[in-house]
Amino acid sequence: MTGAATPRRWFRVSLWLHRWTGLVATPFFLLLCITGSILIFHLEVDRLLGDFPAESAAAGPPMAPAALAAAAMAAARPGETVQSLAFSSALPDKAFAGFALPGSHALEAERLVLLDRATGQVLPFADPETSFTGFLFDLHANWFLDVPGEIFGGVIALLVLVAVVTGIIVHAPFLRGLAFGSIRHGHSERRRQRDLHNFIGAIVTGWLIVVCLTGLALGLGSLALARWQDTELRAMAGSPTQAPVPVAARVSVDVALATAQAAQPDRDAQFIIWPGTDFSSPRHYAFLMYGRQPYNERLFDIVLVDAATGKLAAARPLPTYLQAVVLSGPLHFGDYGGLPLKLLWLASAWGALFITANGAWLWWAKRRRAPEAAPQPLAAE
Amino acid sequence: MTPLNRLLLMTVATIAGLIGLMVLAGPARLPFALLAATPFAVGIVAWTRQRRR
Numbered sequence: 164m165t166g167a168a169t170p171r172r173w174f175r176v177s178l179w180l181h182r183w184t185g186l187v188a189t190p191f192f193l194l195l196c197i198t199g200s201i202l203i204f205h206l207e208v209d210r211l212l213g214d215f216p217a218e219s220a221a222a223g224p225p226m227a228p229a230a231l232a233a234a235a236m237a238a239a240r241p242g243e244t245v246q247s248l249a250f251s252s253a254l255p256d257k258a259f260a261g262f263a264l265p266g267s268h269a270l271e272a273e274r275l276v277l278l279d280r281a282t283g284q285v286l287p288f289a290d291p292e293t294s295f296t297g298f299l300f301d302l303h304a305n306w307f308l309d310v311p312g313e314i315f316g317g318v319i320a321l322l323v324l325v326a327v328v329t330g331i332i333v334h335a336p337f338l339r340g341l342a343f344g345s346i347r348h349g350h351s352e353r354r355r356q357r358d359l360h361n362f363i364g365a366i367v368t369g370w371l372i373v374v375c376l377t378g379l380a381l382g383l384g385s386l387a388l389a390r391w392q393d394t395e396l397r398a399m400a401g402s403p404t405q406a407p408v409p410v411a412a413r414v415s416v417d418v419a420l421a422t423a424q425a426a427q428p429d430r431d432a433q434f435i436i437w438p439g440t441d442f443s444s445p446r447h448y449a450f451l452m453y454g455r456q457p458y459n460e461r462l463f464d465i466v467l468v469d470a471a472t473g474k475l476a477a478a479r480p481l482p483t484y485l486q487a488v489v490l491s492g493p494l495h496f497g498d499y500g501g502l503p504l505k506l507l508w509l510a511s512a513w514g515a516l517f518i519t520a521n522g523a524w525l526w527w528a529k530r531r532r533a534p535e536a537a538p539q540p541l542a543a544e
Numbered sequence: 545m546t547p548l549n550r551l552l553l554m555t556v557a558t559i560a561g562l563i564g565l566m567v568l569a570g571p572a573r574l575p576f577a578l579l580a581a582t583p584f585a586v587g588i589v590a591w592t593r594q595r596r597r
Contacts (some may be wrong), residue, residue: 331551338547344590365551366587369558457570489567499566500573507581 174332181479182526183331189523190323195319195378196516198303201495203508205296214289214296216277219256223281228435229417233285238276246273247442248416248435252453252460253498256280263440270442310387317382324375327368334361351527356521364518370395370511377491380405384488390529391485399477400444407445408438414473416448423466429465430454438470446470461493462486463543500513552584 199210209215226234239245239262247270249262258280261273267416271408285538291297305312322508338361346358358425415529436443443449447467454460481489493499561580569576 195590331548331555335548335551338551339569341547342590342594343550344587346594357587362587363593365554366583368551368554369555369583370562373559388564414570458567461566500577503577504565504580507577508585510584531597 174336177329177332181326181333184306184322185519185522186526188319188326189519191319192323192392192470192519193516195303195316196512196519198299199496200509200516201299202296202303202506203512205300208296209294212289212295213287214294216257216286216288221500223260224534225250225280226283227417228420229415231258231280231283232260232277232416235262235276235285237260238285240274243274244437246270246437246440248278249431250431252433268439268441270436270440304381313382314384317379317383320375320382321376324372324379325369327375327497330364332366333397334364337361338365353525353532356525358527359519360518360525363514367511367514367518370508371515373494374511374515377495380488380491381495385486385490387488391482393481395466396442396444399479401446401467402477408470413438413470419468419470419475420450421449422468422473422475423448423452425480426466426475427452427464432466433463443467447476461490461499463489557582557589 182350189438196441206215210217225231227249231248235245235248242264243262244261244265246261246263246267249259249261251257256279258278259277260278262269262276263273267273273287273290277286278284279286289297291300301307304316306315337357341358345366347354374397385414393408416435416437420435423463427494431451432450436449436451438447439445440449444467446469450466450468453462462481464478464480466478467473468474469476480486483531497504545553557579561578561582565576565580568573
C-alpha cells in the first residue's frame with residue numbers, strides 16, 4: 164500500500180461507516196431526539212400535566228426517616244411495607260417512599276408514594292409507570308423491553324458515535340477553502356443541504372459525543388449494577404446464608420442512620436433501603452451517602468448497617484465502572500445547570516435531529532439522481 | 545486555523561465545558577456554561593456574517 168493510498172482508503176472506509184451507521188441509526192435516533200427533547204423538561208411537563216405537585220416552600224424541618232416511614236403507611240395498600248426512602252437535593256421539601264409486598268426483593272418493582280418531608284403528608288403524584296413522561300422515559304431508555312432494550316439503546320448510541328467520529332473525517336476536507344458557516348446558495352439544493360449538514364454538525368459534534376458516550380454507559384448500566392450486586396455488595400454484606408433479622412428485632416432506621424452518618428460525616432443519606440432487598444441484605448440497612456461538594460454531589464458511597472445491632476458493617480465508594488454510569492445520567496439529560504443548560508440541550512437535540520434527517524435526505528437525493536462519482540475529499544466543489 | 549482544527553477545538557471546548565460544569569463548577573457555573581455554549585456562539589456569529597455577505 165502506498166503512502167497516498169492509505170489516507171484515501173481510510174477516507175473511503177470512514178465514508179462507508181458514516182453513511183451506513185448513520186442510516187441504520189436514523190429512525191431510532193430521530194425517536195430518541197424527539198423523546199429526549201421532552202424528557203429534558205420532564206419535571207416541568209409533569210407539573211403542567213398535574214402529575215407532580217408544584218414547588219412549595221418547606222413547611223418546616225424535615226422529619227426523621229422512621230417518622231416519615233410511619234406517616235407514609237397512610238398510603239399503604241394491604242400487606243405493603245415501606246422498603247425505601249429517597250430524598251433529592253433538587254426537591255429538598257419532598258421524599259419518595261417505596262412500598263413493597265412481603266417477599267418482594269426487587270427495588271425496581273416497588274410502588275412509589277410522594278411525601279411532604281416536613282409533615283409526612285402524602286401528596287398527589289402520578290405513578291411513573293403510567294404518567295406521560297414515564298411512558299416517554301420507558302420508550303427512550305429501554306424501548307419497553309427492560310434490559311434488552313437498554314442494551315439496544317446502547318448499540319444505537321454506539322452507531323451514532325461511530326457516525327459522528329467518521330463524520331469528522333469525511334466532512335472536514337470538504338470545508339477546506341470555505342469560511343466556517345458558509346451556506347452556498349444559488350447552486351443545487353443538495354449542496355446547500357450538505358453545507359447545512361456540515362455547519363450544524365460542526366456545532367453539535369461535541370455535544371453528540373458526550374450524549375452518545377453517556378447513552379452507551381447508561382445502556383450498560385443495568386448490567387454493571389447487576390455485576391456490582393453480585394460481587395461487591397455481597398462481599399460487603401458477608402455470608403449470603405446469614406439469617407434475616409426479624410422485623411421486630413431490628414433497630415430503628417433512625418439509629419441505623421445515625422451510625423451511617425457518623426461513618427460519613429461529610430455526606431448526606433439520600434437513599435435509605437430497608438433490609439431484605441436486592442440493594443441491601445437480609446440483615447443490613449443500606450444507605451446511599453451523597454457528597455456535598457460540586458464534584459461529588461452526584462456520587463455516593465454505600466454504607467451497610469447491621470439491622471440487629473445498629474453497628475457499622477461496611478462502607479465503600481462505588482467502583483469506577485458504576486461511578487461512570489452514575490455520572491453519565493446528568494451528562495446525558497442535561498439537568499445539572501438549570502434552565503440555560505436545558506435550553507442548550509434542547510437546541511443541541513434539535514440540531515442533531517436536523518443533521519440526522521438531512522443526512523438521510525442527502526443519501527436519498529444522491530441515489531435518486533443519476534449515479535455520480537464518489538465524493539473526493541479534496542474537491543471542495 | 546484549518547477547518548479540522550477549528551472543529552476539533554470546538555468539540556473539545558464543548559466536552560470540557562459540559563463535564564466541567566457538572567463536576568467542578570458548583571455555584572460558579574457561568575464560566576463553564578459559557579465554555580459549553582462557545583460552539584453555538586461561534587456558529588451563530590458565522591451564520592450571521594455569512595448571511596450579511
